[in-house]
Amino acid sequence: MPIGIDQLNFFTPSLYVDMIDLAKARNTDPNKYIIGIGQEKMGINPITQDAVSMGANAALPIVSEADKSKIDMVIFATESGTDYSKSGAVSIHRLLNINPFARAIEMKQACYSATAGIMMAKDYIASHPDRKVLVVGSDLARYGLNTAGEVTQGAGAVAMLISADPRIMTVSDETLPFTKDIFDFWRPNYSDTAMVDGKFSNEAYIQFFETVLHEYQRRYDFSLEELEALCFHLPYSKMGKKAMANELEKVSEETKNRILAHYEASILYTKNIGNIYTGSLYLGLASLLDNSQEISAGNKIGMFSYGSGAVGEFFVGELVQGFKKHLATKEHQQLLDERERLTIPEYEELFMEALPENGTSLKLSNRFDSAPIQLVEIRDHQRHYAFR
Template sequence: MAQIGIDKMSFFSPHQYIDMTELANARNEEPGKYLIGIGQTQQAVVPPTQDVVTMAVNAADQILTPAEREEIDTIIFATESGIDNSKSAAVYAQRLLGLSPYARTIEMKQACYAGTYGLMQARDYVALHPGAKVLVMASDIARYGLHTPGEVTQGAGAVAMLVTENPRILTINRDNQFMSRDVMDFWRPVYAEEALVDGKYSAEVYREFFRDLWARYKEKTGLAIDDFKAFAFHLPFTKMGLKALRDILPEADEAKQALLLTEFEASRVYNKRIGNLYTGSVYLSLYSLLENSTTLTAGDRLGIFSYGSGAEGEFYSVELQPNFRDGLVTGQMDQLFDSREYMTIPDYEENFMAGLHGATDREFDITKDPAKFVLAGLKDQQRVYLAH
């Protein structure tokens, strides 16, 4: 059977951010609660000129060649921040990216988990259609509301992944273990713009799912913690993944524990500065691990834990390929962080109330947004997307 996996990866997040120390001070909280207890230092802020579609295409546009735009025949868009209850966000992405009209386009939803399901569907599709190429995009805006307990775990961004045979970055093993259960730890009714969450309960369910799936994975595969070089976790906030990792560390000796903790730190470098991006969170963590680890080599097995509230979880492994960093965009994250604009808390609060609320026609000032693809406004209840 052909080796199938992620050939290229790319990331995008808006050009503005707030500082978590300043947010803590504005909310009369000790900064350590956010910086250490939650594990976040900065948070991406979404201007009115960006949404899940523009973020996804801004990410994907950086990795696709003209030939690949013609060859891609399936476009999978994972999000829980959809812009339409009927029309798939993938259709907008297809047009904006100049992809072949002879492609399937679909949007998937199951909280933060949908990106993983999309990735597995892409893997299985390529297995059945040799030579096929599938574009998977996971794009989201984590939004809880001002002065809410979840405010510190907001964020936004998009990960784009090209799935092919003989991939440059990694192959996806067929050892997936998954589970679902009807749990009310997080949800967003169709009438609400902000999510509802029972934070403490959700954290407990997350760790419970991980422990259950890890035990099942070991039973089904015969593998153990020593067979893994590192783990990438879904990180709604980065301390969450650390707690889950600590649950299984006693299975390893001291040297292995130290190694896994070091690799975990590499895996959360970017998430600490972006915040939560729901469906793309675990893949930003993977991206961070690939770029910031100093010890990863070809053939290393990595464990991936994906979780979506409500709830669904999946654990699987991947294997790194020779020259795996060649499938990443060189300098992408450094450029993003170096060019981001600092935003004060009052400006962030004003921005939070802006955007497309309701059906009234309006235009946005796109001159202040440096991204290639932007949302220019609303006309006749249709979103106006532009490339500039």
């Protein structure tokens, strides 16, 4: 029974910083950001958008009235959680008015956990083929003002409905995870910004990709020649290209050129939003499907998921007949086009805004925020979300 992605949508807040503006403010050559890192714009969240509200906004357009009664599980993947105990999935479940007899859980493993959510969803649907699972990956990537990682920040969420007989992409049963305890990137509970060993992080990413790919090839008699495209978790748009460089030297020139051409289509949204952690791989998939003119039904797409700390996984998806009719290409482009460009002082002011940590009540609003679902109030140590 084919199981996979039935619907796919992303959300990013209505604000961005232009990388040329940021480079000038940081006394840096803009080409270091635009060409060296491969980033053009950085998605910025107002205080009224956190991981939960962004996840709900990503899911809102793809959860129909009929779906609400069929969704048996809401899986919220994030490393930007808002509560040590209560899952953001519970809030998303309420906001979308999903069937009350459903599981709602939050998963964490850096940027990897949305993939774990998909695999869990597949297992559930295999024994409940008439049901669906909502998987949401949502995060705020923050490293601090005027830091080495500032240019790779971002904000956004991706939502996917997983079902039998999916209308976009089936996910193969042949998948391979790999885990190793390392410190390439982490964020202690007492810090609101991440810590990263930049050089080691890049090396670990490449090592994980090559390790899982080689073992996948050994176990499943697989070749990159079978793929139309490769999608990667993208902490910045150049990372996937670095990871596959050695492997592309082992394939035909035709395969190499094809995969590199599709890669350029897959990074367009990341270039304009930045790193969104758990949703990053699937933002790349959305970008590929929306922007590649050559991709077609029956094509196989290799998917490399990576979450620092670290867990990686490689699997293959296959596009189904008629998938293009179920893409939100026009809506995605409109979302990006309608964002407002912040000045650097405006960005720095928004970045420093913080929610109270002592139980103080606060009603929230932001003139920039036009999203349907927002964080509207802090009251009695509780976050309250509502439709605006």
